[in-house]
Amino acid sequence: MAIATHGTASNYLQRAPSPSGLADVVELILDKGLVIDAYVRIAVIGIELITIDARIVIASVDTYLRFAEAVNRLDLTQTEAAGLAELRDGGGDGKAKGMVEGAKDALSGEGDRKKERAKRG
Amino acid sequence: MRVALQSPTAGGTDASAATALYLYGVTWEDVARPQPGAGVHGESVEAVPYRELAGLTSAVESTKVPAKRRDLLRHAEVLGTALVHGTVLPLRFGVVFENGTTLVEDFLLPRYAELTQLLRKFEGRVELSVKAFFREEAILAEVVRANPRITRLREATRAASDASTYPLRVELGERVAAELQERTLRDRQALLDRLSRLAVDVQVDQQPIEHQVLGASFLVERERVALFDDAMNELAQEQAERMHFKYLGPLAPHSFVGLTAEAR
Numbered sequence: 547m548a549i550a551t552h553g554t555a556s557n558y559l560q561r562a563p564s565p566s567g568l569a570d571v572v573e574l575i576l577d578k579g580l581v582i583d584a585y586v587r588i589a590v591i592g593i594e595l596i597t598i599d600a601r602i603v604i605a606s607v608d609t610y611l612r613f614a615e616a617v618n619r620l621d622l623t624q625t626e627a628a629g630l631a632e633l634r635d636g637g638g639d640g641k642a643k644g645m646v647e648g649a650k651d652a653l654s655g656e657g658d659r660k661k662e663r664a665k666r667g
Numbered sequence: 668m669r670v671a672l673q674s675p676t677a678g679g680t681d682a683s684a685a686t687a688l689y690l691y692g693v694t695w696e697d698v699a700r701p702q703p704g705a706g707v708h709g710e711s712v713e714a715v716p717y718r719e720l721a722g723l724t725s726a727v728e729s730t731k732v733p734a735k736r737r738d739l740l741r742h743a744e745v746l747g748t749a750l751v752h753g754t755v756l757p758l759r760f761g762v763v764f765e766n767g768t769t770l771v772e773d774f775l776l777p778r779y780a781e782l783t784q785l786l787r788k789f790e791g792r793v794e795l796s797v798k799a800f801f802r803e804e805a806i807l808a809e810v811v812r813a814n815p816r817i818t819r820l821r822e823a824t825r826a827a828s829d830a831s832t833y834p835l836r837v838e839l840g841e842r843v844a845a846e847l848q849e850r851t852l853r854d855r856q857a858l859l860d861r862l863s864r865l866a867v868d869v870q871v872d873q874q875p876i877e878h879q880v881l882g883a884s885f886l887v888e889r890e891r892v893a894l895f896d897d898a899m900n901e902l903a904q905e906q907a908e909r910m911h912f913k914y915l916g917p918l919a920p921h922s923f924v925g926l927t928a929e930a931r
Binding site: 563575609613615 | 692693734736739742743744746747756757758759760762778795804807808810811812817821824825828836837838841843844847848875876877899900903904907912913914915917921922924925
């Protein structure tokens, strides 16, 4: 299998071969993957307080004040180069699917089997 | 009905009534390889074949499998190893059958047509996971420079963060949030435009995670992974000042598998 990275001198980004962190692996195998209805037990127990290291954006005064504070802390003389590398606009179509919605759908099957969701927070 | 079965448990624990069978994924029988000691709870992964399919399984003591960090990682690693040998359909963590016979009779046999069709669909294809995040200082500086109202509000509120500037600070933050949102959507689309052309399919995470520009999984032909690497390297280089990336793969097609709920 061609997993060897190529491109030597300009290798800015290394592809990781497998998920190493808990957040990555939870996203991969608790939110995604084949789910089988009816025939088997979904036997996951004890998923508690798996914290994902990500902050969901919420439109609130607290968020605004935090952004205001972050902007006011900036030293613009030290970030002169930063504004130059913006991505260009473009059209195109990526098929989009909400991961959370997908997971809910998949898990909301019928039956009396045990179901427990990973709690994110 | 011809049902070929082999013992899923190397240690001969079949006799134990408490033993159940944990299922990691489904692959072709001719590329299914045992993985000694690699499974959940350190059990060996064995193939349970049915016609040209094989379920990758290991013995578990009960039908309740705690989602421990270590076992979550093992589930992912077993699938990663299987992917080296051939195409594999990854299951979500925690699918358990009573034994090899029920695995065949309740799943591999009734879903045979669908599973073989899916395996063919993913033949020679892998999932690559991409995440891109704004570097906070750089993107905020960009926002301040680009928006004169934000520049003025910043000047007006910098000296004092007390009650007198509260309404201005709320307005400043609100405008910054709006600019960030706009840049996130615009840059997400630009990244997708660059990467989607190299992929067979793409799934985009729509959760609004702070500073995350893109969270997406790309289904890519194995022979195009090197091209995808090149594109990712170019983006990482171009955007080094204002974004950082997480790039993961090749993975089994976790984000792209799906069985229709009513199919048998």
